[in-house]
Amino acid sequence: NAGVTQTPKFQVLKTGQSMTLQCAQDMNHNSMYWYRQDPGMGLRLIYYSASEGTTDKGEVPNGYNVSRLNKREFSLRLESAAPSQTSVYFCASSAPPGITDTQYFGPGTRLTVL
Amino acid sequence: QKEVEQDPGPLSVPEGAIVSLNCTYSNSAFQYFMWYRQYSRKGPELLMYTYSSGNKEDGRFTAQVDKSSKYISLFIRDSQPSDSATYLCAMSPNYGGSQGNLIFGKGTKLSVKP
Numbered sequence: 001n002a003g004v005t006q007t008p009k010f011q012v013l014k015t016g017q018s019m020t021l022q023c024a025q026d027m028n029h030n031s032m033y034w035y036r037q038d039p040g041m042g043l044r045l046i047y048y049s050a051s052e053g054t055t056d057k058g059e060v061p062n063g064y065n066v067s068r069l070n071k072r073e074f075s076l077r078l079e080s081a082a083p084s085q086t087s088v089y090f091c092a093s094s095a096p097p098g099i100t101d102t103q104y105f106g107p108g109t110r111l112t113v114l
Numbered sequence: 115q116k117e118v119e120q121d122p123g124p125l126s127v128p129e130g131a132i133v134s135l136n137c138t139y140s141n142s143a144f145q146y147f148m149w150y151r152q153y154s155r156k157g158p159e160l161l162m163y164t165y166s167s168g169n170k171e172d173g174r175f176t177a178q179v180d181k182s183s184k185y186i187s188l189f190i191r192d193s194q195p196s197d198s199a200t201y202l203c204a205m206s207p208n209y210g211g212s213q214g215n216l217i218f219g220k221g222t223k224l225s226v227k228p
Contacts, residue, residue, distance in 0.1 A: 033214065042120075042219060042220035043218040045214055045216075090157055102148070103160075104160075105157035105158045105159065108155075
C-alpha cells in the first residue's frame with residue numbers, strides 16, 4: 001500500500017515549456033487534490049476532484065489544467081510554464097465524509113521554471 | 115484579513131520544553147480543525163484532528179479549540195528533537211475538506227535543540 005505517489009520528484013523547465021505532473025493513490029479514495037506550497041504562502045489549492053468524472057477550481061487555478069483519468073489517477077498540466085509557477089506541488093486524496101477525517105498527501109514534486 | 119493566521123516562526127526550544135503553537139481564524143463556519151506536521155522535503159501528515167470546541171489529547175500532543183475566540187492551539191509536552199518540523203493548522207466547514215475547502219495556515223517552523 002503505497003498511499004499517494006507523485007512523479008516526477010524534481011523537474012526543471014524553461015519558460016514556455018509544458019509538462020504534466022502525475023499523481024496516483026491506491027486507497028480507493030473518491031476525492032483528489034492538487035496544492036502548491038510556496039514560502040510564506042502556505043498550501044494553496046489549485047484544483048480538486050470530488051469524485052471520478054468531476055473537477056473544480058480551487059484558489060489558484062490560472063495556468064493549470066487537470067484530468068481525473070480514473071478513480072486512482074489525477075494529473076496536473078502546465079501548458080506554458082512561467083517562473084511564477086516555480087513551487088512545490090502536492091497531490092492529496094481523501095475518502096468520502098464519514099469514512100476518514102484527513103487528506104493524505106504525496107511526497108511532492110519540486111518544480112523550477114527558469 | 116486572511117481566513118487563517120499562523121505565526122511562521124521560526125520557533126526554537128530546548129529539548130523537554132513545552133511548545134505552544136497557535137492559529138486564529140475569521141470564518142465562523144469552520145467546524146473541523148486539524149494539525150498537520152511536515153518534515154523537511156516531505157508531504158504534510160495529519161497529527162491531530164478536532165471537531166468543534168474542546169480538547170483532544172494524543173500522547174505528548176494536545177489540541178485545543180476555542181470557537182468563541184476563533185483560536186486553536188497545539189501543545190507538545192516533553193518536546194524531542196524528532197518534533198523538529200513545520201506545523202500547519204488547517205480547518206474546514208465540512209468533514210475532511212472534501213469540497214475543496216480545507217484552508218491551511220502558513221505553518222510554524224519548530225526546531226527542538228538537544
